[in-house]
Each structure stands twice: as structure tokens, then as C-alpha cells.
Amino acid sequence: MTKPMHTTNCFHTFIRVAEDCPARVGEQPPLRAGKPTVACLQYAMIAKSPYKYTSDDVIFATSAPGRELDAKATKAEKHAAREAFFSRGQACMRASSLGKRFGWGVHADGEGRIAIYAVESKRYQAFLRDPKLTQVRAMRSKRG
Numbered sequence: 001m002t003k004p005m006h007t008t009n010c011f012h013t014f015i016r017v018a019e020d021c022p023a024r025v026g027e028q029p030p031l032r033a034g035k036p037t038v039a040c041l042q043y044a045m046i047a048k049s050p051y052k053y054t055s056d057d058v059i060f061a062t063s064a065p066g067r068e069l070d071a072k073a074t075k076a077e078k079h080a081a082r083e084a085f086f087s088r089g090q091a092c093m094r095a096s097s098l099g100k101r102f103g104w105g106v107h108a109d110g111e112g113r114i115a116i117y118a119v120e121s122k123r124y125q126a127f128l129r130d131p132k133l134t135q136v137r138a139m140r141s142k143r144g
Contacts, residue, residue, distance in 0.1 A: 005083070008055040008092035010134070014127040015094055015106040017119050018138040023103030026118025038062050039097035043104070043116070050115035055093050055108065060085055099138025107133075 029039035041062040098104040
């Protein structure tokens with residue numbers, strides 16, 4: 001019996017910044033104690049290659065199990081680790097600090113590939129007005 005696979009992917013969706021996001025412009029997440037945070041890793045991965053990765057790709061690659069895999073891991077090992085990771089539900093990009101704290105909206109295209117847009121950008125504003133997109137907000141940082 002195979003375990004069900006969960007996914008964080010969404011399609012034709014725009015994740016707006018959280019209502020309580022303190023950033024008024026898109027900010028690059030800072031290092032913490034000289035080391036990259038999950039938000040830093042997500043930002044670097046998506047900003048460098050917009051619309052290359054799905055939400056699942058980003059969530060897995062920036063998770064602890066994903067970071068533990070080194071370049072020498074075989075394709076089968078990577079596949080098994082990813083399958084084990086997604087055998088349980090995972091937090092999606094709505095829970096990312098990019099939209100909760102740092103002022104980045106996340107757009108998912110028709111293939112589920114994602115890109116980020118700064119809250120002050122014209123492109124962000126265009127996505128807000130696009131009736132073809134499902135509009136959701138990043139999760140709030142505090143209960144409201």
C-alpha cells in the first residue's frame with residue numbers, strides 16, 4: 001500500500017502579502033547569526049529562477065530533509081526523501097516569511113511554477129486586479 005502524496009502546489013493563484021506584514025516594500029531576508037534562514041533560501045531560489053520551480057520544489061529544497069541531501073545523493077535517494085517528506089501535509093507558501101514579513105507576493109502560473117513580486121511593484125498591483133487568478137493572502141503572523 002502506498003502512502004498518499006500531499007502537495008503545496010497551486011495553479012493560477014496569487015498569494016498577497018499578509019494583512020499584518022510590516023514591510024511596505026519587498027525586502028531581501030537577512031542572514032541570522034551569519035547563516036541563511038529558510039526565508040533567505042526561498043528568496044534566493046525563487047528570485048534567481050522565476051517560474052522554474054513549483055511550490056513543492058521550493059518547500060522541499062529549503063526544508064531540513066531537503067538541505068541534508070548533498071550533491072552526491074542519487075536520484076533515487078532524492079526521490080525517496082521527497083516522497084517521505086510529502087507523505088505528510090506540509091505548510092505551503094502562504095506560511096512563508098516572504099509574504100508574512102518581507103513584503104513579497106507569490107504568483108503561481110498555470111503549471112504551478114512560482115515567482116515573487118515586491119508589494120510596491122506594478123506587477124504586484126496588476127496581479128491584484130487580475131480576475132483570472134485565485135486571490136489568497138499569506139498567513140498572518142499574529143492572531144487577529
